[in-house]
Amino acid sequence: MREELLTIRGFKKYFRTSQGIVRAVDAIDFSIMLGETFGLVGESGSGKSTVAYVLVGVYGPTEGQLLFEGQDIGRDFRIRSMRLKKDIQIVFQDPGSSLNPRRSVKQIVGHPLRMHHLQRKKNIAAKVAELLTMVGLPVDYMHKYPRAIGGGEKQLVAIARALATSPSLVILDEPTSALDVSMQAKVLNQLIQIQEDLNLTYLFITHDLSIMRNLATRVAIMYLGKLEEVARTVDFFQKPRHPYTQMLLSSIPVSSEEEAAMKPKKNPSKGEIPSPVNVPSGCGFHPRCRRKIETCSELDPEMLKINEEHFVRCHLYATS
């Protein structure tokens, strides 16, 4: 077993709103190994971005333990140590709004270097150039402004900024969903290359399962703030257990015959994700589930171990 970089136990994040308490993340447990790409998949509103935001410290958790290299990081950015901020970095979904339009690429990428006192002022330009080369951008982009460069390139700048502090965990919150397929391929390849070179650990959040298949070592499915299934990527795609996973897999539009053949057929999509303010009783997925049994609406299932690395939270597997 490899070393665990991040361990999350009983993590909850609730938000108080005028309509009631929103259970964005409701008691999840998982761990990320050093050097792996952990994929977190879910529909919008499933709470996957909340997980990311708590990890970088946008806000603290309501309850639970978040251990990063054995140290509890469950507090928000105001009282977080600089060292920790340096170690966990994030790349957001929309590079158009995560880059300051009034700063040049050099200023954007150099900012973390200044904040963390990583380089002397005169060396910043050289370091920025090095970072840009690392993400596959020409060095003269340094003097451009975000509006002058394309969407994919902006995302590469955001990646360069995240890498500036040489973090050990990079959280990628849907980094390619705003991009075209050909640009997406370029950004993803760059990410893989960087990971190999720097031995980074990624928490990759996306709703695109076909990216997960090719990038992640392990995949976790999230639904209504809870994890439904966690497995190694190969098992996950070949032997999906949870009805929700099967539904997700069967609804992906695929571009070749071989892919169509491996999709679970009999599970057409039905219904929509309920509001996290008003969570259904029992298993949160039961109103949409095609294989529901009586217990589902009464009792929330426990996480079950199918084998060493395959966990599923479903009553169907309780006895077997």
Next chain:
Amino acid sequence: MIADPILEIRDLHVGYRTYKGFLRVVNGVNMTVQRAEKVGLVGEAGCGKTTTVKSVGQVLPIPPGHISKGECFFRGKDLLDPKMHFARRTQMSGLSMIFQDPTAALNPTFTIGTQIVDVIKYSRTRDHKTPNSYSDRDKAVQILRDVAMPDPARIMKNYPIQLSGGMRQRVCIAISLIRARDLLIADEPGTSLDVTIQDQIHHLLQKLVQEKGMAIILITHSLGVIREMVDLVYVMYAGDIVEAAKTQDLFARPLNPYTQGLLASIPKMTGGGIPMGIEGRISDYLDPPGGCRFQPRCKDAMPICERRKPPLVEISKDHWVACFLHGGHNRETL
């Protein structure tokens, strides 16, 4: 081509007048849609897909938009003929559009019911074929039921903000189906939605189009959606149609290097790593490359590609390609 095309676009040139100069976006598009045919239009972002259909659907903002050349026959009448008064052009419509972002398409200050009823009223005054046997409200409820909306009577009283993205898109589809009899243009109807909801919307569209015997133009950048939804595909790059073929044929035997690149860029569910993608990015419309617009990014580019624009030629039955590599162009004489 077979007789009775519902829509025929001939040599359409559309651009935008900006302070930088004239952006030549759509560069001579030819497209034919037969009655009750499902057609897909696919390409990267910014390749002119939306501009093309907006010109057809009369919703292109002019200015800055400018249709410099071309004809667009819908049921035999030219929609772009300036002599035809705008009201009459829309009146003879029978064509509707669904847009990518349902939130922007619906008015946030009116209830869903009001918005649907308005369209019903408006279309009846012009279109005497709409049955008037029961009230507009009942018809609106019926329409919502057609798009598999749960509890339509309650939804009628709701404002768009109270609905989820999938629901809003269903409302847009419902509204578009009030008038569409012949052609429905769906501009990325599922792109802003989750996969499971996207799947539902696509199935719904497919079912409705089949039932009503309408033709549909589905615009998307996802080849997966194209493969599952349509009969005929047009691949567009930088304002040019670069390949057109029957869906199965296109996926089995893509000929244009751009189509091949696009197909190869998709990560596969069967594994095999992340593909490389196409080098470079879409060209600048202010000063597009001469000849074939894909040539600067093309791995098989030849000297001729810079000089001349390849014509769209029929390679085999119903498989059209615009590329000098195919179609018996004699390389010596080029």
